[in-house]
Amino acid sequence: MKKIGSAFPLATFDRPLVTVDVVIFALRNDTLTVLLVRRPADPQDPFPGQWxxxxxxVDVQQDSSLLACAVRKLKAKTGVTTPYxxxxxxxxxxxxxxxxxxxxxxxFALIQAPEVDAQTPAPSLESQWFPADDALRKRLAFDHxxxxxxxxxxxxxxxxxxxxxxxxxxxxxTLPQLQKTYEVVLGRAMDKSAFRKRMLDANFLEESGMTDGVQGRVAMSYRIKDRELPTTFPRMFKSGE
Amino acid sequence: MKKIGSAFPLATFDRPLVTVDVVIFALRNDTLTVLLVRRPADPQDPFPGQWxxxxxxVDVQQDSSLLACAVRKLKAKTGVTTPYxxxxxxxxxxxxxxxxxxxxxxxFALIQAPEVDAQTPAPSLESQWFPADDALRKRLAFDHxxxxxxxxxxxxxxxxxxxxxxxxxxxxxTLPQLQKTYEVVLGRAMDKSAFRKRMLDANFLEESGMTDGVQGRVAMSYRIKDRELPTTFPRMFKSGE
DNA sequence: TAAATAGTGTCTGTAAGACAGTATACT
DNA sequence: AGTATACTGTCTTACAGACACTATTTA
Incomplete structure (x- = not known):
C-alpha cells in the first residue's frame, strides 16, 4: 500500500473511507429546516438520486483538518462563513x-436563513431546505x-x-423573536415572563436600540455579546430529559 | 488505488489513516485515574517510548464498527467487557x-477499578494507571x-x-461511597443532605441490603436500576457552567 | 461512654411557571 | 377608542445549599 507524507513505514492495512457530513439548520418561515442535497443520478454512485x-x-490535499473540511463544505453549499x-x-x-x-x-451548523435575493447558492434541484420533521421521515442515503x-x-x-x-x-x-425561535425548535409554547427573566438574567445579550415595529408597541432589540459560544442556563426549561 | 469490498468505483483520493483511542477512567485509591500505554521504543514508530x-x-477485517473497535481495545487492555x-x-x-x-x-470509558489479584491484564511497563491530573500534565504522543x-x-x-x-x-x-466519588471527580466537598436528597429523588438506585460496616453505623447499599444510561438531574450541582 | 459513621429536619435562596396586569405603538 | 404587541409584577413550586440535629454501630 502506498505511503503518504513521511518516511514512517505503515502497516499494510486497508484504510476505511473518510468523509465529513454537515447538518445545516436554519429558520425559514417560522420552521426549523435542514439542507439536503441530492445524490448524483449516476447508477455507478451509491444511493443515486436520493436525498x-x-x-x-476529506480531501487530504485541500483540507488541513476535519473542521476545515466541514467549513469548506458548508461554505460551498450556503456561502456562509461564520456559522455556529x-x-x-x-x-x-x-x-x-x-x-x-x-x-x-x-x-452541525446553525445559520441565519439566507436572504432570498442574495447571491448565495440558491436552493436548486440538487439542494433544498426541508422542515426538520419532514426530513426526519424521509429515506436518506447512507445512515444519514x-x-x-x-x-x-x-x-x-x-x-x-x-x-x-x-x-x-x-x-x-427582539426577545419575542427569540422566544418564537425557542418555541419553533422545541415545538411547544413557553411562558413570556419566565422566558424574558431567564434570557436577561443570563446576561449574554446587549441592547441594540428599538425596532421600528410594524404594528403594536416597539420592542427592544438585542445582539449576542459573545458569538463564540452559547450560554448555559442554570436549569433546564422543563424538568427531566 | 485499491478498491475494497464492492464494484463501486472510487475516486482516487488518498485516504487518511483511521484510528480509535479510548480514555479509560477508573477510581483507584480515592483518585480518578486514567490508563496510559507506552508507545513502542522502535524509532521507526512515531513518538517512540512516549505515553x-x-x-x-481500525482493523477493517476484524472490527465491524468504530464502537466494536473501541470495545475490542478496551477489553485487550483491561479485560473489561461491560463498561460505560x-x-x-x-x-x-x-x-x-x-x-x-x-x-x-x-x-471514553468508566470502569470499576480492577480487583488487584484478578487475572486481568496487569499494569506493566507498557501500561499504567495515572491520576488524571498527573496525566494531564504529561507530554503525550500525538494530540492525546x-x-x-x-x-x-x-x-x-x-x-x-x-x-x-x-x-x-x-x-x-453506599451513598457515602457515591458521594466520595463525586467529590473525588470534581475535586470539592459536597453537602451530605443535599447530595442524598438529590440521589434518592432521582430514583435511579434500588436498595440492596445493609453493608457490614467496618466501623460506625451500617449503611444502606444500592444498585443502579438501569445500567444502560446515566440519569440526568434537574439542575446542576453548582450554578454556572 | 466516646468516637465514628449514617442519616434527617429545617431554613434559606434562586430560578422557573402560571397568570394577571400595565405600557406603548398603530389604525 | 380599540387592537395588537411589548413588557412587568406577584404568587407559587421545585430543588440545591447550609447546618444543626438524631441514629446506630464498634472500641
Whole structure:
C-alpha cells in the first residue's frame, strides 16, 4: 500500500473511507429546516438520486483538518462563513457505504436563513431546505437518517438549557423573536415572563436600540455579546430529559 | 488505488489513516485515574517510548464498527467487557501523526477499578494507571493530551448533572461511597443532605441490603436500576457552567 | 461512654411557571 | 377608542445549599 507524507513505514492495512457530513439548520418561515442535497443520478454512485446530508470525502490535499473540511463544505453549499458549528459525532462501520468500510465525521451548523435575493447558492434541484420533521421521515442515503436524528435530538436537548437558538436569528433581534425561535425548535409554547427573566438574567445579550415595529408597541432589540459560544442556563426549561 | 469490498468505483483520493483511542477512567485509591500505554521504543514508530492513550488503527477485517473497535481495545487492555462507554468526539488533521493525514475516533470509558489479584491484564511497563491530573500534565504522543483534556472536561461537566460517577463503583455501594466519588471527580466537598436528597429523588438506585460496616453505623447499599444510561438531574450541582 | 459513621429536619435562596396586569405603538 | 404587541409584577413550586440535629454501630 502506498505511503503518504513521511518516511514512517505503515502497516499494510486497508484504510476505511473518510468523509465529513454537515447538518445545516436554519429558520425559514417560522420552521426549523435542514439542507439536503441530492445524490448524483449516476447508477455507478451509491444511493443515486436520493436525498442526503451535504458532505463528502476529506480531501487530504485541500483540507488541513476535519473542521476545515466541514467549513469548506458548508461554505460551498450556503456561502456562509461564520456559522455556529459544532461536532456532532462520528459514525463508521463496514456496511454504511456500499463502497466499503467507511467513516463519517458529522458536524452541525446553525445559520441565519439566507436572504432570498442574495447571491448565495440558491436552493436548486440538487439542494433544498426541508422542515426538520419532514426530513426526519424521509429515506436518506447512507445512515444519514440516523445522523440527522441525532442532530435534531442534540439540538432540541441543548435548546432546553442553552442560548443556541440565538444563532439562528439575524442580529439584532427582539426577545419575542427569540422566544418564537425557542418555541419553533422545541415545538411547544413557553411562558413570556419566565422566558424574558431567564434570557436577561443570563446576561449574554446587549441592547441594540428599538425596532421600528410594524404594528403594536416597539420592542427592544438585542445582539449576542459573545458569538463564540452559547450560554448555559442554570436549569433546564422543563424538568427531566 | 485499491478498491475494497464492492464494484463501486472510487475516486482516487488518498485516504487518511483511521484510528480509535479510548480514555479509560477508573477510581483507584480515592483518585480518578486514567490508563496510559507506552508507545513502542522502535524509532521507526512515531513518538517512540512516549505515553499515549490506548488505541490504534481500525482493523477493517476484524472490527465491524468504530464502537466494536473501541470495545475490542478496551477489553485487550483491561479485560473489561461491560463498561460505560460513550463517544467523546473525533480529531483529524494533516499534522497530528507524522505518518500522514490521520483521524481518530475517541471514546471514553468508566470502569470499576480492577480487583488487584484478578487475572486481568496487569499494569506493566507498557501500561499504567495515572491520576488524571498527573496525566494531564504529561507530554503525550500525538494530540492525546488534548483528547485527554477534553475527556476530563466532559466527565467533570457531566458529573455536575448526571449519575455518571456511579459507573466507577462496584455494586452494591453506599451513598457515602457515591458521594466520595463525586467529590473525588470534581475535586470539592459536597453537602451530605443535599447530595442524598438529590440521589434518592432521582430514583435511579434500588436498595440492596445493609453493608457490614467496618466501623460506625451500617449503611444502606444500592444498585443502579438501569445500567444502560446515566440519569440526568434537574439542575446542576453548582450554578454556572 | 466516646468516637465514628449514617442519616434527617429545617431554613434559606434562586430560578422557573402560571397568570394577571400595565405600557406603548398603530389604525 | 380599540387592537395588537411589548413588557412587568406577584404568587407559587421545585430543588440545591447550609447546618444543626438524631441514629446506630464498634472500641
Amino acid at each position: 442526503a446530508l451535504p458532505g463528502g470525502f 458549528l459544532e461536532q456532532l459525532g462520528s459514525w463508521g462501520d463496514e456496511s454504511r457505504d456500499p463502497r466499503g468500510w467507511s467513516t463519517t465525521h458529522a458536524y 437518517r440516523q445522523i440527522l436524528s441525532a442532530a435534531v435530538a442534540r439540538l432540541r436537548s441543548k435548546v432546553e438549557y442553552t442560548s443556541l437558538p440565538a444563532f439562528l436569528l439575524r442580529e439584532p433581534f | 499515549a492513550l490506548p488505541g490504534g488503527f 462507554l460513550e463517544q467523546l468526539g473525533s480529531w483529524g488533521d494533516e499534522s497530528r501523526d507524522p505518518r500522514g493525514w490521520s483521524t481518530t475516533h475517541a471514546y 493530551r488534548q483528547i485527554l483534556s477534553a475527556a476530563v472536561a466532559r466527565l467533570r461537566s457531566k458529573v455536575e448533572y448526571t449519575s455518571l460517577p456511579a459507573f466507577l463503583l462496584r455494586e452494591p455501594f
